[in-house]
Amino acid sequence: MTLDVEKTIKWMDDFNAEIQAQKGYLSELDTPIGDGDHGNNMARGMEAVHEALDGKEFNSVSDVLKTIAMSLISKVGGAAGPLYGTAFLEMSKTNSGDIKDLIPAGLAGIERRGNATEGEKTMVDVWKPAAEAVSAGKLTSKLIDESVEKTRDMQATKGRASYVGERSIGHIDPGSMSSGYLLKTLLKVGE
Amino acid sequence: MTLDVEKTIKWMDDFNAEIQAQKGYLSELDTPIGDGDHGNNMARGMEAVHEALDGKEFNSVSDVLKTIAMSLISKVGGAAGPLYGTAFLEMSKTNSGDIKDLIPAGLAGIERRGNATEGEKTMVDVWKPAAEAVSAGKLTSKLIDESVEKTRDMQATKGRASYVGERSIGHIDPGSMSSGYLLKTLLKVGE
Amino acid sequence: MKYGIVIVSHVSDIAIGVQRLIDQVAKDVSVTTAGGLENDGVGTSIERIQTAFEQNTGDELLAFYDLGSAKMNLEMAIEMSDKKVHLYDTALVESAYTAAALLQVNTSLEDVEKQINELKIK
Amino acid sequence: MKYGIVIVSHVSDIAIGVQRLIDQVAKDVSVTTAGGLENDGVGTSIERIQTAFEQNTGDELLAFYDLGSAKMNLEMAIEMSDKKVHLYDTALVESAYTAAALLQVNTSLEDVEKQINELKIK
Ligand SMILES: Nc1ncnc2c1ncn2[C@@H]1O[C@H](COP(=O)(O)OP(=O)(O)O)[C@@H](O)[C@H]1O
Ligand SMILES: Nc1ncnc2c1ncn2[C@@H]1O[C@H](COP(=O)(O)OP(=O)(O)O)[C@@H](O)[C@H]1O
Ligand SMILES: [Mg+2]
Ligand SMILES: [Mg+2]
Numbered sequence A, B: 001m002t003l004d005v006e007k008t009i010k011w012m013d014d015f016n017a018e019i020q021a022q023k024g025y026l027s028e029l030d031t032p033i034g035d036g037d038h039g040n041n042m043a044r045g046m047e048a049v050h051e052a053l054d055g056k057e058f059n060s061v062s063d064v065l066k067t068i069a070m071s072l073i074s075k076v077g078g079a080a081g082p083l084y085g086t087a088f089l090e091m092s093k094t095n096s097g098d099i100k101d102l103i104p105a106g107l108a109g110i111e112r113r114g115n116a117t118e119g120e121k122t123m124v125d126v127w128k129p130a131a132e133a134v135s136a137g138k139l140t141s142k143l144i145d146e147s148v149e150k151t152r153d154m155q156a157t158k159g160r161a162s163y164v165g166e167r168s169i170g171h172i173d174p175g176s177m178s179s180g181y182l183l184k185t186l187l188k189v190g191e
Numbered sequence C, D: 001m002k003y004g005i006v007i008v009s010h011v012s013d014i015a016i017g018v019q020r021l022i023d024q025v026a027k028d029v030s031v032t033t034a035g036g037l038e039n040d041g042v043g044t045s046i047e048r049i050q051t052a053f054e055q056n057t058g059d060e061l062l063a064f065y066d067l068g069s070a071k072m073n074l075e076m077a078i079e080m081s082d083k084k085v086h087l088y089d090t091a092l093v094e095s096a097y098t099a100a101a102l103l104q105v106n107t108s109l110e111d112v113e114k115q116i117n118e119l120k121i122k
């Protein structure tokens, strides 16, 4: 699937709608293993994205992706800001609209910024299987949901959740959940 | 030499006068190797001591010493507060007015509170030789001045001055200087 | 056993700021502070420390401080206190945060100490 | 070479408090802060970090932070900055204090780093 400017904006509209709808749930996920603000952070960031895109003209998918990155970087306020921001910056640098290029580039950005690898109970645990599946042409909503769910039994070794050690087991990682929304709304704009 | 209530109060009057006169100098000593407040700390503390003693009746030297301790503990604000405070508390516990008992007790209090030993460029470097000399009946103003001066070439390994490491060499330790005033005014009330 | 946290700093802003940071992740842990001197001066006050001990609703307290002279005042206050107070020579902000996050999820004192001892720097 | 110090914290009070603590012992060292979010929120803002870089009169900067997400924002700001910025994974309050005290007496960066690396905890 390949994004154009219109589809990219549609993607963000859908993601924004999902974030605003799930804002409370995301912050709830962040409460037992974090500081309970992930939903608010993402909602604030996506509002800024919406404002930055709304009614504007863009020459390329890359331009849209860069604008998204900048809004997230400056407005999210939590770890998710630099992480999603770097993901979108790296996507923008591919100069491609093909999700086979975009998702692996986003993953690389998150891994670098968060210094994280798979199995640390972070959003990497959703981006990594998604990047592998998209390369093989096998990315589905089901696979995304499963990766999100798998973070439940992991012990966090990165981010705030790592402070509670073993007690992080048994809770879905909030950043993985929001990444799931992001990737599923991306799949949907291609349908 | 043995203190009585009157002499103890006279000692504090003299020490207070000296501290107020040398307030600027003590803070100046504390500037290159500390935070520049030792004179102000001691001046504030000794004002509180003066107020606590002024016009009051005391039954024993121990009572006076305990009152001094409490004022210093609560009013000095810097490291010198708990250090001098503990010194006076320990002196008070000896139930003696004999400076052969008092100075070693004060030293023990400072060593315990500051977890310091000789040679670390702290007030211990004045109290320790004074305690030894007083036991041998050989405590003089000259000996006190010399101990103060010896702190100049030491490298601090305790207190704020320890943060600047080698750069602490070449400056007299402010707490040693104020301890010098304290012990010299003590000798003077016995003359 | 209910544990509380006490933050002692030479500057009131630091003490209050650390409290804000850890309140976020430990809503049910009692956190009290002793920062600075009267008239917003820089230093530590044994009376403020004693008040922080008293106002804390924890039965046993974990105390964190910034610089050595705060430690001396803390030790004096501990000697005078009825409550059991544990004093840590660990990174102020980071160990208070770690302890708070762990106490919030009912971690045992032993396990909390295992974690924060890795932050020992004083 | 003139060095400056930048303090990044999730809470504005912590950043300002550390600045007050170190100003005491380092009157001639430029110290700037980036604490919290707009409307006194808890978090870190890349824009505030960039402003702290710009307003610092040091030619090279030493940056200290509280928690991991502050580090990520710091790293982004460093990538976008013209100034050379050194980032330390050390105890926030204690290492900023140590660095300030040493820079005030013109210690070389190498020697400052030797000291603060002993406070590495992140
Ligand atoms: N070092 C890291 N690497 C990758 N992802 C991380 C890292 N740290 C945190 N995250 C992700 O960020 C999410 C938390 O985001 P958020 O709540 O907005 O930030 P904060 O923890 O600063 O409050 C986590 O659920 C996790 O998925
Ligand atoms: N650990 C210690 N043991 C003994 N004396 C100490 C110790 N730390 C500091 N001092 C003494 O205290 C003096 C500094 O007192 P002051 O300036 O009032 O405190 P602060 O360092 O808190 O500003 C030093 O000059 C030194 O003599
Ligand atoms: Mg969060
Ligand atoms: Mg947060």
Ligand SMILES: [Mg+2]
Binding pocket: B030, B034, B035, B036, B037, B038, B078
């Ligand atoms: Mg001082």
Ligand SMILES: [Mg+2]
Binding pocket: B035, B037, B077, B078, B079, C042, C043
């Ligand atoms: Mg002081």
